[in-house]
Amino acid sequence: MRYCFLAILLIAGCRYSAEKPDPNDTVLYSSHGAKVRGLDPGDIGDTTSTAIASQIIECLYQYHYLKRPYELIPSLAEGMPFVSKDGLAYTIKIKKGVRFADDVCFNDGKGRELRAGDFVFAWKRIADIKYLSKNWWIFDNKIVGLDEFREYTKTCKRTADVDYNSPVEGLQTPDDYTLVIKLKKPWPQIVYLLAHLPTAPMAQEAVEYYGKDIINHPVGTGPYKLKRWHKGSYIEMVKNPIFRDEFYPSEGEPNDARNGLLADAGKKLPLTNRLVTVLIQEDPPQWFLFLQGKIDVSGIPKDNFSEAIDLRRQLTPEMQARNIKLFTFRDTSTYWFGFNMEDEVLGKNLPLRMALSCAVDRDKYIELFTNNRGEPAYGFIPPLMSCYNPDIKNIAQTAYNLQNARKLVKEAERIYGSKLPRLTLAMPGTDIVFRQHGDFLKRCFKDAGLDVEIDYMDWPTFQNKIKTKSAQMFALGWVGDYPDAENFLQLFYSKNVSPGSNNFNYSNPEFDRIYENACVMPDSPERDALYKKAEEIVIKDCPAIFLTHGVAFVLTHDWALNVKPHAFAYGTSKYRRVDPVKKAAYSELLRTLK
Amino acid sequence: MAENNTLLSVRNLSTFFDTEQGPAKAVQNVSFDIKSAETFALVGESGCGKSVTALSIMRLIPHPQGRIVSGKISFKNHNILELTEKRMRTIRGNKIAMIFQEPMTSLNPVFSIGFQIAEAIRLHQRKKSSRAWSMTEEILEKVHIPDAGRRLYEYPHQLSGGMRQRVMIAMAISCKPSLLIADEPTTALDVTIQAQILDLLDELQKSENMSILLITHDLGVVAQRADNVAVMYASKIAEQCSCNELFKNPLHPYTQGLLNSRPQLGTRQNRLNTIAGNVPEPLNFPSGCKFHPRCPIGYNDKRCQTVEPELREVSPNHYAACWYAKK
Amino acid sequence: MIAYIIRRLLYTIPIIFGVLLVTFILFNVVSGDVSDQIAGKAASAETIAEIRAEYGWDKPLFLSWDSQFINHLKNSLTFDFGRSWSDREPIIDKIKQGALPSLSLTIPMFIGELIISISLALIVAFFRGTIIDILSVFICVVLMSVPFLSFILFGQYFLAFKWGLFPVYFWPDLPLPQYVALPILIGIVAGLGGNLRFYRTVMLDELRNDYVRTAFAKGLGTGTVLFRHVLKNAMIPIITQVVLAIPFLFLGSLLLERFFGIPGLGYLMIDAIAARDFQIINAMTFIGAILFVVFNLITDICYSIVDPRVSFE
């Protein structure tokens, strides 16, 4: 009895084999390590969901796929905005004839044409407090009249009572193809945020039709539309037949042509019929599947500290034998161990903070956890920003140096008046990745004669600790939302202290002054100079152990074409193409390798 | 002494049990014959090995601890011990049947009694289930179970002790066995029922003309029912003869002890006389005659203490294992 | 019979209440609320206030007709567990979605486990005391001593990846029987030890009874005795074991589901734990308890089927 049962199992297993590729149906398989929270742009906060939704939903602007440094190009917008002299009014023309993907929410199921009003609606929705959007921070105190609208929504009893027709002065639509935004104060970064998914247009029909279920039914103008979404398992997207005419870029960086990245220049997008994204939260299966050639591209979700750092080693000969390609690229992330400047031990003790900073062997860390693919950080502005200060290391004086560290400890003890108490570093996770980081850090601090205990907690608890300023030190990082250092500087702005984004509770009037001036300036050498200045001020106060600038990396099989790593790689699947022949060849190769 | 009408003859049967303290000699070269249609009684205190003898005949010694080490059991002149398990099964419950002491636990609680009896019939007589059931009903009537038709569908826990024993008997005789082994059939029952059951057995013996191997510790029962008797003590046969011979002149001091220790009708005794001491553990039998520590005659006799007496024919067809046994 | 069931159902009321009390204390009192996590980064105080209002966390815990506890009772008993806060989905939907995958994994696992271990147990029990028995018991203990996680990791690495006997992981359009095959196999092997050992003990206890001897005395063959007489008696402990195991099938398997990408309830729970999404765990706990209570009743009814001695009076 039992044998036959086992037999069944085995047969079930053995019949399994790689499914034959169908040449005229091109599919791009990818995997994600974190679960998809929901595809409602207005409430999206995590990168995984953004990565999915951005294939379906478009914004006004997008980043050029090939050009570096990163450059914004119109997406739904006709062209770049017309900015008034005082930088307070933005006039944006919207492409004509762009239609939402067909969806039951529209009458007769045909996708309606995109209107300027859809943007206004979307942004009012984010302002609506009853909707509890995570993304209010984007518009908070920026657009004329929008904050008043938020105040008004507070007075409403229920969500249904909110009247989205009540006018907002700062958001006007002279006609269906023109959007005029009035700002309270200059805000040059707005263009970047108009490429940021939460600012995408929403069709009011969809919101009303689906209600709270809108999270499962994204309705956008993008190149793909949602076909199947098996919760917690996989998402399948198919070509949107009525996608507007968009073509593969025909210029890029010098050697793009050599790398065959321009082979498809001028072709109509998207180049792949279907996108299948499988959700795999465990490392082993994810890696096995990639090696088996089921997943074409193995990216690394940047959701938080652990997932940003992948512990895989260099490409081994076996990998090369499998023609696996490796792309590394700088992204706009910086990771650090922040200090709570309001902590009575750390806050008043600069030498201690510096000692801690000097104690961390960044190179070793990078070798251990990022396979030599990170860059040691001494400041917070990532190297790919125009205002990056190459000299920052010398300014900071916090490079790894044990003697120095020990000296500083002595001094710190003098200031503290006695033996230093045990410090605690909060880790935003409890799993093995964090434990390994913790073990490493403990050793570093121990060598410098510092007693630091690592306190592991889950992400929510961690956030809570930070918000309540009850974390002494905390491991965290920041992934730039856009290539403007302002996005990083605001982390140290005293008006943003917890529960705001300034987790360090760092406050320095001089810095504030510079920041306030700089952040309203348009991109310019002067502004960069101010940014540098501001960073220096922060670095001198050493509010964190700046650890690494993220260098992400991507592994691909040779049949995945047009792969160019992108720091803001949202909605870029439309450029990708797969070569079925090569893919078939790979399964052959596997057989020979066995 | 094997005669032609001998149904079952046991020769030098020895059955041991392996325990942590070494082999327990439960039965040591026991020999006896059972003629057809006779009642042969095996008497002795509990733990003297009579039940094990019975189980050995059925070849139901619990394995692997227990094993028949030597001897020969010929039933209708085939040695049972040499049969394959398969052949043996055709004998069990069919030619040789057995009823046990505990009618409660010996019946399967979760099957109706009808099923349990019919099962044996279906097995041995290759009868259709329906036929088997009707036969079962007849048999139940034969063992005097009132409205058998209904009882068929009842479960053991719904019956009284006596009824259960009747069911056991019914099950045993269902295939008209030529030998019925009754292991303490009445011990668990109260006196009035005891008589009925024994009467039933007699009656059945007549009608079915089968032999009965009656295993009991109750000499009273033996006196009324048995034709021949073997008295067992400490895994061996102490004395063997016909029933009335035994009661007329018991030769073995143990037998005498047993006879004295039961209340005599008529004669008033202020106290029963008993056998001093108690039955030895099978693991540490005394040296020499196993009875000598309790024996009124031989307890300080050198020979009794050292050399074990063999079973010998003291007078014609009267065997005893005692140095002092004589006419 | 009916009266009995009703009586039993009444008896379950305090237990359900107890469960609700426990879950409430665990997830609403001890754990504290998660409003600020819902609010996301840089959330203002009033947003948080709004959220607390939305989820009813601003109400008093007990001692009020509109207290959190009363609502907790109401919602749980109507199986309306609200929406998960990590993604705004109705929890009950998540559970419905998860049930099927979980069951498609656990039920075959369970049945296979049952058949294999019981038949093995009978065989082993028959050879009790012999080398076969000792050996098998030893193997059981060996199986029981390996951590489950190790089974999974090694199984996935060798059986699926290295030797390619099975799919490594769930894959779109891959027929279900294929990708659950390996987890099922692993599950069975990992569980075999304990079960076989348990059933063996049960069987041994049965084999000591006199009726077994009677059955043999009847001339029945070993097979008949074991599979007819012994098994039916052994059913009573087995049923207890089996029926009470069924509710747990709905929980799926935490680790297996996670490592083989089966979007079941076990998976759901791990996510919930990581996200501190207490209301999901609360819902699972409650449903699990309900099932347990129900199947407890079913067990008692099953007794009456196999055991004539049991009656409902």
Place this chain on the structure above:
Amino acid sequence: MIKGRSYWADSLRQLRKHTLAMYSLGIIVVYILVVMFIYLANWTKTDVSFLDWNQQVGKEYEKPNKQNILGTDFLGRSVLRKTIYGARVSLTIAFWASIISILIGVPLGAAAGYFRGFIDDIVVWIYTTLSSIPYILLILAFALVLRGKTLNLNSLGLGTISLSGISTVYLAIGLTSWVDICRLIRAEVMKHKQREYILAALSYGCSNSRIIFRHLIPNVFHLIIISFSLRFVGFIQAEVILSFLGLGEKNSPSWGAMIDAARLDLPKGYWWEMTAATAAIFLISLALNIFGDALRDSLDPKLKVQ
């Protein structure tokens, strides 16, 4: 049973005959000694640097070799030492979990079984409730909500205990697994209460507490031993799962954590750390299982009949 031997003596004699069980016992003792040694060393501040798990003894991810029999981990620390320290975590958890659940289960069970009536109803209600919540869920729930909390025992004069990894784990396990032992004891006490010796004790006017603690508990004690010799394994395995879910001990190596590490190492082909931990768990579980069985066979009269 040979006459003239007490129940315990006889059981122990029988146990001693069981060679396999004795070897198992040996293994268990070794584990315990190791753990005690570590604790002693920490307590007496003696230098055990040769055991310092956090010390770098080689390159990262060394295969098992001469210097490092079990290889090294990602920081070049000896897997052997980590495994040894892992024993501490696992055994501590198992130990405290057992203590807690005995302290809760036995008195409740005894009281319920002895006094019956209202007390019984309450106790039965509590444990039926708890046992109707799926075990794993219950453990998770407890571990989840207990983590990071502080336990105020000032009333007991024990001060406050802040719950970190290890204490969370054994509290969670302890608070959830007293149910079975409670049920067991209750049933057994109810049985014994009818026995003559209790009636006798009552007849010459023993106090209830005396009867419970001097007469009943000793007579049902073997059940406690048996159930825990077998339960220990479960506790150790529970630690693995909790660690996997990130609810386990963090600041010192534990077997769960080591196996957990394989999730990152195995894809890279570093099998030894996981194997070491698995082996360690395997050995102790095996020993406990065998020993527990032997113990049961020798202590439990029902099974003695065989």
